Amino acid sequence: MLKVAVLLSIGRHPASGRPRRAPLDARALELALRLPGAEIHAVHAGDPAEPVLRDYLGMGLDRLTVLEIPAGSDPVPALVAHLKALSPDLILAGRCAEGGEDSGMLPYLVAQGLGAALLPDVADLSAGEGTATLTQALPRGRRRQAEARFPLVVSVHPAAPEPRQSAFARARRGLVEAVAASAPQDGFIGECEIRPWRPRPKRLRLAAGGSALERLKAATETKSGQGQVLVRPTADEAARAIYEYLVEQRVIGTS
Amino acid sequence: MRTRRDPRAERQAKLVPGTARPRFLVGAAPAGFANAGAATGPTGRPRRDPRASRAAAVVRTAPRLRLDWTNKGQASLAIGTAQAAAAVKAAVRVIEEPAFLVLAVLDQPGGAPSDHDRQLIAGARLLADAGGGAVVAVTVEGVSGLGEAGADRLLALPADLAEGYEPERHAAAVLAAIETLKPRHVLFAESADGGADLARRVAAALGERLFAGVEALSPDRASRRARGGAAEMARAPARLMSVAADALPPHEGTVHEARTIPAPAFEAERRIGAVRPLAVDPDLIPLTETDFILSAGNGVTDWEGFAELARVLGATRGGSRVVCDEGHLPRERQVGASGSLVRAGCYVAYGIAGAPQHLQGITEVKRVVAINTDLHAEMIKRADLAIVADAQEVMPALIRHALERRAERQGKERRNA
Ligand SMILES: Cc1cc2nc3c(=O)[nH]c(=O)nc-3n(C[C@H](O)[C@H](O)[C@H](O)COP(=O)(O)OP(=O)(O)OC[C@H]3O[C@@H](n4cnc5c(N)ncnc54)[C@H](O)[C@@H]3O)c2cc1C
Numbered sequence: 001m002l003k004v005a006v007l008l009s010i011g012r013h014p015a016s017g018r019p020r021r022a023p024l025d026a027r028a029l030e031l032a033l034r035l036p037g038a039e040i041h042a043v044h045a046g047d048p049a050e051p052v053l054r055d056y057l058g059m060g061l062d063r064l065t066v067l068e069i070p071a072g073s074d075p076v077p078a079l080v081a082h083l084k085a086l087s088p089d090l091i092l093a094g095r096c097a098e099g100g101e102d103s104g105m106l107p108y109l110v111a112q113g114l115g116a117a118l119l120p121d122v123a124d125l126s127a128g129e130g131t132a133t134l135t136q137a138l139p140r141g142r143r144r145q146a147e148a149r150f151p152l153v154v155s156v157h158p159a160a161p162e163p164r165q166s167a168f169a170r171a172r173r174g175l176v177e178a179v180a181a182s183a184p185q186d187g188f189i190g191e192c193e194i195r196p197w198r199p200r201p202k203r204l205r206l207a208a209g210g211s212a213l214e215r216l217k218a219a220t221e222t223k224s225g226q227g228q229v230l231v232r233p234t235a236d237e238a239a240r241a242i243y244e245y246l247v248e249q250r251v252i253g254t255s
Numbered sequence: 256m257r258t259r260r261d262p263r264a265e266r267q268a269k270l271v272p273g274t275a276r277p278r279f280l281v282g283a284a285p286a287g288f289a290n291a292g293a294a295t296g297p298t299g300r301p302r303r304d305p306r307a308s309r310a311a312a313v314v315r316t317a318p319r320l321r322l323d324w325t326n327k328g329q330a331s332l333a334i335g336t337a338q339a340a341a342a343v344k345a346a347v348r349v350i351e352e353p354a355f356l357v358l359a360v361l362d363q364p365g366g367a368p369s370d371h372d373r374q375l376i377a378g379a380r381l382l383a384d385a386g387g388g389a390v391v392a393v394t395v396e397g398v399s400g401l402g403e404a405g406a407d408r409l410l411a412l413p414a415d416l417a418e419g420y421e422p423e424r425h426a427a428a429v430l431a432a433i434e435t436l437k438p439r440h441v442l443f444a445e446s447a448d449g450g451a452d453l454a455r456r457v458a459a460a461l462g463e464r465l466f467a468g469v470e471a472l473s474p475d476r477a478s479r480r481a482r483g484g485a486a487e488m489a490r491a492p493a494r495l496m497s498v499a500a501d502a503l504p505p506h507e508g509t510v511h512e513a514r515t516i517p518a519p520a521f522e523a524e525r526r527i528g529a530v531r532p533l534a535v536d537p538d539l540i541p542l543t544e545t546d547f548i549l550s551a552g553n554g555v556t557d558w559e560g561f562a563e564l565a566r567v568l569g570a571t572r573g574g575s576r577v578v579c580d581e582g583h584l585p586r587e588r589q590v591g592a593s594g595s596l597v598r599a600g601c602y603v604a605y606g607i608a609g610a611p612q613h614l615q616g617i618t619e620v621k622r623v624v625a626i627n628t629d630l631h632a633e634m635i636k637r638a639d640l641a642i643v644a645d646a647q648e649v650m651p652a653l654i655r656h657a658l659e660r661r662a663e664r665q666g667k668e669r670r671n672a
Contacts (some may be wrong), residue, residue, distance in 0.1 A: 009663065012483040064391035097484040102465040104451070117423075117526035120452045135533065139364075140448045141540030189466055193489045197480055200470070203501055209442045211323045215556055220565040229641040230629060235652035237400045238642045242603070242649070243656050249622050251547050251601040252568060252657075 002127050004040045005088040006066070007028030007079065007106070010052050012099030021055040024094025026163035032092050033060050033164070035127055041065065045075035047210060048178035057174025062178050068222060069183035076106065076214065078181035080113035088151070098215040101189060108149040116151035123159040167212060188203035262510045270364075321378050348509045350407050353389030355439040357382045358455075360393045360407070360429055362443075363452035366417045368394070371498075372507070373404045373443045375504035378472050379496050380405040384598055385474030388439065391516070400514035403585075405506030410436075420448065420530045426456035427523035433457070435519045445469075445497040454497040466493035470502045516517060537569045542595040545571040550590055551646075553577045554606015554627060560650045561605065565655045574599070575607050591616035605646040609634030 006029050009024030032040050040061065044053060048066040057064055067078045083091065092113075097102040111118040123143070124135040132152055136144045137159035230241055245250045271278040359374040359379040374466040392406035401409060412428045421543040433441060443455070444450030445468045458465035470487075471478045477496060478489035525560040537545065549570035555578070559563075565572045572588055579589040590597055592612040598619040605626050607613060614637060617623065625638035626646050635641040642649065655667050 012485070014483055014485075017485065023289075076554075082557065098647075100482065101484065101488070102481050103465060105455055105458065105465055105467070108455040112459040112462075118456070119527060120391065120455075121447065133529075139544065140546045141537075141544040143533040143535050145529070145533050146420065146527050146529050152526075154513045157267055176548045178617045179529060189488070192488045194481070194486050197485055202503060211455070212325055213321075228639065229630075229643065233642065233644060235648040236656070238626070238644050239648045239652035239656040241640065241642065242626075242653055245624060245662065246601065247569070249601055249621075 002035060002037060002090065003041070003086070003088040004032045004038045004090045004092065005041045005043055005083060005086060006094040006111070007031045007044075007091065008042055008053075008056050008175060009094070009097045009121070010046065010050055010099065011097075014098075017230045019050065019052045021163070021166070022054060022094055022098055023163070024096065024158060024160075026056070026059070027057060027158070027160040027179075028092040028094055029047075029061075030057055030161055030163040031122075034161070035125075038127070041078065041088060042084060043067065045078050045183070048176050053176055054171040054174065054194055055166040057176070058171030059164055060167075061172060061174055066176055067181035069181050072186060072189070074186040075183060076109045076113065078183050079106075079110055081238060082179070082181070083110065083114055085109060086109060090127065090150060091116070091153045093153070093155055094121040095157055104155075107153050111153040112130065114151060114153070116153050117148045118153045118155070119148050120144060121155045122157050123157050124161070125154065150235070161204035164183075188229050202205050263419050263464065276356060293592045323566050336599075346510065347402065348514055349512050350387075350389040353383070353385075353407070354387040354407075355389075356391050357388055357438050358391050358393055358436065358438040358441040360435065360441060360443045360453065361398075362446050362448050362453075363395060363398065363417050364448035366398075367415075368398060368401065369406065369444075369446075369448075371450075371500045371528050373505040374400065374501070375444050375498055376406050376443050378402045378503045378612075379440070380471075380506050381440075381472060381503070382440050382474055382492060390511070391436060391438065393429060402511050402661070403506075405509070405511050406513045407511045409513050410518050411515060412518055420449075421523075421525070422452055422456060423525060423527065425449075425453055426520075426521040427521045428518070429453065430460055431519040431521035433461070439494070441495050441591070442491060442499040443495075445499045445518045451497060454495065458495050458664075461495070463495050464493060466490070466496045468499045469496050469570055470499050471494075472498065472503060511614045537571050538565060540571050542571060542573050542590065546600045547571045548570065548590070548597060548601070549605070550574055550607060551578055551584070551605050552607030554646050555583075558583055560647070560654070564650050567654050570603065571599075575610075575613050579602075583625050583641070592632065604634050604638070604649070607634050608632050609637055 008025045009022045011020045013020045016161065029042065032038060042056060042061050042064045044064060045067040046069060048068055049199065053064055053126050067082055069075060069078055091110065093107045096102055107118060118134065119134050121136050122134045123137040131147050131149050133147050134154065136146060137157040138144055230238060266279065268467040269279045270278055312322045312324050314323045330548060355468040357379040359375045361368055361375065363369065363372060376390060377390055378469060389407040389481065391410055392401050393410045393412065394401065396411040410432055416425050416428065443454035454465055454467065466477055466479060468479050469477045470480060472492065475491055477492045478487050478488055481488045486603055528643060537547065542548065547570045549565045550573040550577040553563055563659050572584065573590045574584040574588050576589055576593065578584050579586050589595065590613065592615040594616060596616050601622045602617055602620045603624045609632055615632065623638045624640045625634040626642045626644060626649050627635055628645055630643050
């Protein structure tokens with residue numbers, strides 16, 4: 001049977017700052033729940049008393065393992081040790097946490113620790129014998145398919161399916177299983193100066209040089225095009241001109 | 256007996272010949288000094304030539320005289336000779352013995368350096384110039400023009416890394432480069448095109464901390480967003496950093512050498528395979544992400560033809576506010592200040608007047624094609640290719656033309672195969 005581990009973290013609501021289900025981790029769990037016949041092990045490293053964990057249970061989990069580590073410590077060693085013992089085929093995690101350092105390193109460190117392959121930005125997946133077929137979400141709405149062997153770590157993209165709602169009764173019924181774990185204190189964040197984020201002015205792409213008039217124009221006017229104008233062509237001429245232009249700009253392929 | 260002075264003759268003797276207005280050198284002139292065009296005066300101070308500096312400040316003379324005193328160098332360059340331009344171009348800054356190296360690992364989506372890559376090199380330049388270091392751009396073979404972007408050295412990886420999707424091999428190549436060059440800093444592009452992934456793979460393999468998504472960088476301080484965007488984390492620049500898009504201005508001014516240095520050999524295990532792009536329905540891609548938009552305005556009445564054209568060309572449909580208000584298109588397809596700000600590579604506007612609120616939505620668009628019956632519409636001015644014609648006539652012609660060309664192509668392929 002396919003053994004899937006899902007790494008779950010606690011998110012932070014962008015407006016209120018209150019803890020919530022991390023949106024990408026919830027999507028990772030959703031992908032796992034959609035895999036037919038998978039044995040799902042949900043793992044969180046942190047505080048087992050956190051009420052938000054129940055929201056994950058309410059999505060359809062019977063139990064959730066919490067590796068009990070103090071706040072502000074590095075969860076990676078504890079997670080790697082736990083996953084080594086569990087040896088799952090597939091490990092799912094959100095591509096970036098929300099509310100901590102948010103560096104997006106965790107899936108990579110776990111993959112490194114386990115010696116597993118890693119595929120980022122996954123929006124959909126299906127599992128076969130010993131391999132998984134995955135759909136990656138790329139910028140500009142493109143998608144790419146790839147295959148990878150187990151053990152495999154997958155980081156989940158926001159384009160993955162919406163997570164299902166949490167059911168209250170299931171959330172109450174589910175079991176949070178606390179496991180003692182050791183975690184080294186994370187010194188790196190202590191070295192950094194942390195303060196509230198203030199939005200920066202957007203950097204304008206201004207052309208340096210030229211006359212003052214040109215610089216003012218570049219800064220204030222909407223960009224004007226190259227201005228090739230065809231006045232009252234026949235419909236066929238116009239169609240040919242547009243098509244040639246689109247091919248020339250490689251907007252539509254010639255293959 | 257006193258000698259009689261002749262003040263007129265004395266004055267005449269001090270006249271400097273060869274200038275337009277009479278000029279006199281009062282005081283002791285050094286022997287043999289009679290050169291009016293000399294760069295320094297008799298006292299050794301630089302002599303200003305107001306006529307020449309005014310001539311250099313002339314931007315244009317017709318239809319009205321315009322002078323630009325603020326940017327004299329630039330103005331004289333603009334009207335200066337080709338020689339002067341060549342002299343500026345030839346001034347390449349060479350760093351022969353760098354104190355340390357800064358690596359900029361370029362992202363190069365599609366094989367060519369992006370704006371983000373140029374910003375990355377500028378960031379590396381900033382760190383290198385603070386202590387006499389040199390910038391090494393890690394790129395792929397066949398890329399040029401990085402000297403202007405500020406790269407001192409080029410390390411070209413095999414070109415097939417940019418074409419296929421082999422993140423493990425790419426990371427191994429960068430790791431080998433870091434191993435041999437031992438740079439003080441390595442900068443990656445924090446981009447979804449592969450740079451963010453590469454940075455994390457390298458950091459995990461090195462077991463070093465990545466300072467990800469740097470938003471502001473100076474030689475002694477780097478900062479990034481954390482805690483879901485609510486906090487700013489700052490510290491001295493780390494060894495491994497990835498730089499967010501549009502966080503730094505591109506490099507300007509000096510041209511660097513961009514000398515090619517050999518790329519080290521590398522080996523990688525391949526665990527990801529069977530990679531292929533998937534066909535997606537372009538009409539389902541959100542407007543803000545898509546690369547090709549076909550947009551309709553109040554000048555379009557044939558909505559079935561419009562949908563058909565979008566399908567044939569493989570474009571995402573958009574529209575102006577008027578057509579969304581009238582219900583011809585759903586609200587999420589509205590382009591403009593109160594709709595989506597799009598960043599497509601190409602935007603085809605059918606019957607859109609180009610109101611400021613609409614043009615604000617397409618400021619980031621690279622190429623605009625406009626079809627409008629009104630020659631004086633703003634959209635026609637904004638367009639790279641403007642067609643003054645009736646949209647309802649051009650649409651079916653374009654559909655026909657596109658289908659013909661596709662049939663031709665397929666016929667040719669079948670014959671080749
Ligand atoms: C607060 C505010 C916010 C707004 N936000 C937006 C926004 O986000 N997006 C937006 O689009 N608008 C916005 N608008 C509305 C905007 O000001 C314009 O009213 C709107 O963009 C005009 O749309 P249009 O160009 O399609 O229509 P029109 O102004 O009616 O222009 C139609 C054009 O089609 C041409 N035409 C007519 N017949 C044909 C034909 N047969 N073939 C070819 N061409 C033809 C005409 O010459 C004309 O140029 C906003 C306005 C306000 C006040």
